[in-house]
Amino acid sequence: xxxxxxxxxxxxxxxxxxxxxxxxxxxxxxxxxxxxxxxxxxxxxxxxxxxxxxxxxxxxxxxxxxxxxxxxxxxxxxxxxxxxxxxxxxxxxxxxxxxxxxxxxxxxxxxxxxxxxxxxxxxxxxxxxxxxxxxxxxxxxxxxxxxxxxxxxxxxxxxxxxxxxxxxxxxxxxxxxxxxxxxxxxxxxxxxxxxxxxxxxxxxxxxxxxxxxxxxxxxxxxxxxxxxxxxxxxxxxxxxxxxxxxxxxxxxxxxxxxxxxxxxxxxxxxxxxxxxxxxxxxxxxxxxxxxxxxxxxxxxxxxxxxxxxxxxxxxxxxxxxxxxxxxxxx
Numbered sequence: 189x190x191x192x193x194x195x196x197x198x199x200x201x202x203x204x205x206x207x208x209x210x211x212x213x214x215x216x217x218x219x220x221x222x223x224x225x226x227x228x229x230x231x232x233x234x235x236x237x238x239x240x241x242x243x244x245x246x247x248x249x250x251x252x253x254x255x256x257x258x259x260x261x262x263x264x265x266x267x268x269x270x271x272x273x274x275x276x277x278x279x280x281x282x283x284x285x286x287x288x289x290x291x292x293x294x295x296x297x298x299x300x301x302x303x304x305x306x307x308x309x310x311x312x313x314x315x316x317x318x319x320x321x322x323x324x325x326x327x328x329x330x331x332x333x334x335x336x337x338x339x340x341x342x343x344x345x346x347x348x349x350x351x352x353x354x355x356x357x358x359x360x361x362x363x364x365x366x367x368x369x370x371x372x373x374x375x376x377x378x379x380x381x382x383x384x385x386x387x388x389x390x391x392x393x394x395x396x397x398x399x400x401x402x403x404x405x406x407x408x409x410x411x412x413x414x415x416x417x418x419x420x421x422x423x424x425x426x427x428x429x430x431x432x433x434x435x436x437x438x439x440x441x442x443x444x445x446x447x448x449x450x451x452x453x454x455x456x457x458x459x460x461x462x463x464x465x466x467x468x469x470x471x472x473x474x475x476x477x478x479x480x481x482x483x484x485x486x487x488x489x490x491x492x493x494x495x496x497x498x499x500x501x502x503x504x505x506x507x508x509x510x511x512x513x514x515x516x517x518x
């Protein structure tokens with residue numbers, strides 16, 4: 189393209205229109221101006237789950253994003269099909285940065301192995317930034333009479349088929365954590381799937397199930413009251429807010445890792461400069477004091493490239509894990 193020199197009395201637009209390729213230049217000017225003005229209207233941040241702790245963390249991050257971007261960041265819940273409903277909604281949105289997904293390990297890594305999805309988690313999304321990570325705690329009711337993971341394993345081996353663990357549904361993160369525990373420990377424990385974690389926790393408190401893999405924050409009051417006991421944590425490292433509880437790896441299961449994450453994505457095709465601005469906004473949002481009270485969740489902001497590599501690597505890891513476990517969606 190011929191270089192454009194500004195005349196003494198020419199405006200930038202007039203100079204563009206005088207150029208041999210004025211139409212192309214004009215289109216480039218419009219596009220550049222549009223992206224330079226991003227954002228100029230509210231941004232939707234879709235959380236593909238019902239209101240709860242995950243939803244609360246997203247709402248804690250949003251104010252900082254709004255402050256950085258100078259427009260409202262509106263959190264909307266779009267639950268269903270283990271997060272696939274909300275993800276499907278985002279993938280159909282215009283790739284302009286105005287619709288984001290607060291996606292999870294389940295949506296991007298686990299669901300492709302269990303469901304026929306309306307989206308390709310790698311090809312149809314662009315990563316923005318890693319958000320927070322967490323893990324699950326193996327909880328038992330005090331009435332079960334065990335206080336350590338070793339005692340639970342001994343009881344399960346002495347009573348094959350009699351102990352049960354609940355989850356929020358087949359192919360849920362709790363189901364994966366439970367089956368991995370059963371496999372690695374060589375136990376015969378029955379899985380009881382529920383429609384949601386609230387009902388599962390209620391049945392654990394009523395001793396209708398033996399154990400439940402669940403976030404510490406959601407059961408904290410029951411743990412502090414002594415009604416529930418947390419035996420082990422599924423993440424790689426102890427959680428700072430519950431550092432007295434060992435990981436499974438520390439408890440005799442090296443390599444056991446069920447770290448869960450929640451991160452930010454936009455539809456594929458979103459301009460890189462828009463993604464860069466959203467990335468900076470997410471980093472600002474994770475400095476908010478409001479999310480520190482959710483100590484189950486550790487802020488881990490990243491570059492878009494680092495998040496993309498995390499997704500690809502964990503899909504490969506999960507593929508290998510599925511060869512070991514027998515998890516089916518009924």
